[in-house]
Structure formats: structure tokens, C-alpha cells
Amino acid sequence: MINKTNHIPVLLNEAVDFLVRVPSGTYVDGTLGGGGHSYEILKRQDEKGRLLGIDWDDFAISKARKRLRPFENRFVIKKGNFADIKKILAAERISSVDGMLLDLGVSSFQIDTPERGFSYLNSGPLDMRMSDLIEKPALKIINQLSEKELTAIFKDYGEERRSYAIAKTIVKFRQDQEIETTEQLSEIIKSVIPFRYRIKTLARIFQAVRIATNFELDNLKKFLNQSLGLLKKNGRLVIISFHSLEDRVVKEFFVNQANPCVCPPDLPYCACGKKPTVKILTRKPVKPSNREIEENPRCKSSKLRAAEKL
């Protein structure tokens, strides 16, 4: 299952400009992928600078290891879930870092490998696991969850209006045979949705199933909740997201940390005593330029948010 697609790093300069402020510092790339962002981080660091790269996909790790070879001895790569960031850093005896980056979602080489089952454009098994650390492939979700649970996944993670109709058709179909392939799932969705809405609905349902399979939003929340405790003062957190659900989680986390006061708005002074823990560096999310979108259409929905620990 080798795929030759290379992953083009998204918002590369913007992300690394926000992230790297201390050339001799220690940085974490929590979504190493093909190593595109990590390469740029290492390039901007000096000889004392260190990078810990994390990914949960063996293929990504082997690609990144090759790419980062010119910086041998300045980086360490760990296989793991960024949701376990505190444990991963503790195992490396790192107590605090100068910055952490997450570039969420899947790499091009993951999407473009039909055997991994991420895309409705390719025919493959209904797998969608980004890592062998994930126990259940997507087909377990599609074949085992109830109509109600499927509806909730399509609604919550895909924001799909016709969630119930699609879930109902899936449950009916699987009474006769298991749904095993991306093609079967696509055909079921197409049978419910009028022609002109099909592509968007396919994209939304596949996204929803992928998020559920990989626990993507839970992992992001767990990471964020540990992140500030691991950053040095003035350390930076940079997150690139690819859909509104992820972006909302990041935005709410940053806003709550920057304005933690829970006093009633009509109280003339702060009685709760909660102090801001971060300064938001991106009042609005940074988006790719038209030129970047032209060169790499996959970056179109990306949004970058950054904050600095106070």
C-alpha cells in the first residue's frame, strides 16, 4: 500500500513565523506527517534547537524520518497520539517547551491511498484509521451502531441535514449484507441524495465517519487541556484546522483562556479572580492566500490560530 503522493505543508511560513521565537528552543510538532512543517522549524533553529515530532502513523513517520535527515541529532520522532502529549514529553524527560504545533487532519498520502479507505473518490475497504493504534475501523461504526447513533455522528461531525435518512438507509441495507467498502457506502448515500447535492453530502458523511473513527475532536480537546501546562512563559501554541468543528474547539479554548473571568457582566469589578493565561495572536484566523489555494487546492478550508502563554 505505498502511495507516492507528497503532502504539501499548509500555511507553512505563517505557522512557523508564529511558532519559532527562540532559535535555541525546544519545539513539538504534534502532527509530523511528511515532516514539512518540522523541516522548516529545524531550519529556523540554531545548533542548540531541538524538535520532538509526533505522529501515530508508521508511514508518516518513515517519510518524515527521511525528510529530516539533514538535521540528524537535533530531532526525536515518537509514535503516539498527541492526546497523550504530557506522557510523551515526560517519557522524553522534557518538562516544558517553547512552542507546539498541530496541523490537524489527514496527510495527502493517507487520503490518496485507496487501501486506507478515506476517500469516496477511490474504491477501498471501509477503514479510515489514521493509525494502527486505533482499534476499530470505520466499517465497525457503519455496521454496528444504531440508527440513532449513526444519525448523531452524521449530524454532529458532518453537519449533514439528511443524516436521519442516510442512517435509516444504511441500517436497512446492512440487514442483508455487511457494508465493507467505500464504494458501497457511497452508493447508499447516493441512493438517498438528489444528484446535485451528492458530492457535498458524500464529503460530509465521509468526514463524519473519519472523525468518529479516529476520535479526532476528543484528541484535540485532550491535547489543548494539557498544552498550557507544558509551555514555557511566552511559549506559543499554533493550530491549523480544516473544518469548522475543529476550528470552533480551538477558538473557544483560546477565548476561554484569554478571558477566563466568570463574573456577571454587570459587576463593576472582577470577583472571581481568574486571570488570563494566554494572549491570542490571531484576532481572526489566518487563511491561505489565493496563490496558495491555486497551488494546493487541499489547503482551501484551512485556518490557523495562534496564542502565547502569559
Ligand SMILES: C[S@@+](CC[C@H](N)C(=O)[O-])C[C@H]1O[C@@H](n2cnc3c(N)ncnc32)[C@H](O)[C@@H]1O
Ligand atoms: C495534515 S497531516 C500533517 C502534515 C505535516 N504538517 C507536514 O507538513 O507534512 C496530519 C498528520 O497528523 C497525524 N495525526 C492526526 N491525528 C493525530 C493524533 N491524534 N496523534 C498523532 N498524530 C496524528 C496524521 O497521521 C497525519 O500524518
